[in-house]
Amino acid sequence: MVLGKHKPLISHKTHKQIQHRLNGGDASYKNREGAIEDFPLRGYLVCPECGNNMTASNTVKKGKKHPYYRCKSSPKICTYGGKSIKKADLEAQFEEEILPKLKPSEQVTELTKAILQRKHQQKLDNLSREQTYKRQELAKIDNNIKSLVDKLTTTKLYNVQKVVEEKIDKMVQTKEKIEQEIKAVDKVDINIGTSQKLVNDFMQGIDISWKKGNFNKKQSILRIILASKIPYTKKTGFGTISKRLPFCVTEDNDNDEGRMVGAEGFEPPTKAL
Numbered sequence: 001m002v003l004g005k006h007k008p009l010i011s012h013k014t015h016k017q018i019q020h021r022l023n024g025g026d027a028s029y030k031n032r033e034g035a036i037e038d039f040p041l042r043g044y045l046v047c048p049e050c051g052n053n054m055t056a057s058n059t060v061k062k063g064k065k066h067p068y069y070r071c072k073s074s075p076k077i078c079t080y081g082g083k084s085i086k087k088a089d090l091e092a093q094f095e096e097e098i099l100p101k102l103k104p105s106e107q108v109t110e111l112t113k114a115i116l117q118r119k120h121q122q123k124l125d126n127l128s129r130e131q132t133y134k135r136q137e138l139a140k141i142d143n144n145i146k147s148l149v150d151k152l153t154t155t156k157l158y159n160v161q162k163v164v165e166e167k168i169d170k171m172v173q174t175k176e177k178i179e180q181e182i183k184a185v186d187k188v189d190i191n192i193g194t195s196q197k198l199v200n201d202f203m204q205g206i207d208i209s210w211k212k213g214n215f216n217k218k219q220s221i222l223r224i225i226l227a228s229k230i231p232y233t234k235k236t237g238f239g240t241i242s243k244r245l246p247f248c249v250t251e252d253n254d255n256d257e258g259r260m261v262g263a264e265g266f267e268p269p270t271k272a273l
């Protein structure tokens with residue numbers, strides 16, 4: 001990149017920060033050892049003691065990488081400030097305790113299925129109405145052809161015969177076209193099972209997607225489901241998670257946190273630039 005001589009609209013530093021953000025990076029991350037991709041929970045963990053975000057990085061000792069998550073605060077401010085938690089431990093605990101909770105409830109899945117089914121039925125109804133209308137059109141055309149043929153047999157005038165023949169030709173063409181359209185719709189196997197399976201797989205397969213998914217997949221799962229960051233300390237473990245509305249409405253929460261979900265709307269938890 002060549003720095004221009006005129007005064008830029010935004011500073012070079014801001015530009016770099018924006019580019020980093022656009023590339024999926026966390027603005028607070030300052031290219032320490034290790035790729036961002038090493039830490040799927042980065043940006044989604046908060047220290048409940050001080051309220052600061054948790055960060056993650058690799059510490060390199062004797063040429064070997066040791067990945068850690070830690071509270072960003074200074075140890076002077078927070079008991080957990082700067083204290084490292086092994087990535088493997090924290091993520092294993094996440095998969096065991098939090099991941100199962102990210103699944104939408106059975107009721108939400110059922111509701112989604114019911115909506116899908118209703119839409120499907122509407123589509124079938126529309127198609128059936130169209131087919132009926134087309135069959136009525138065919139009957140009308142048949143009648144018209146019949147009366148034109150009658151006319152053809154009663155007239156002796158060559159010019160009239162020619163015009164009538166042309167009309168019949170056009171009507172026969174239209175008739176064939178409509179017949180093909182009817183056949184095409186009749187042939188289509190409109191199966192609701194396939195689309196229901198897709199919804200089911202998505203709704204129920206969050207833990208599978210997580211375990212198989214790459215960094216981006218994992219972060220988008222968190223972004224879609226979580227309404228706020230997950231509290232965590234090494235001592236107390238994970239705190240209560242709050243999910244976005246579609247994922248929690250019908251859940252039997254035994255705490256008050258669930259009801260608070262939705263206050264932040266559907267925007268991703270904000271990050272300061």
Ligand SMILES: [Zn+2]
Binds near residue numbers: 049052071080
């Ligand atoms: Zn802290």
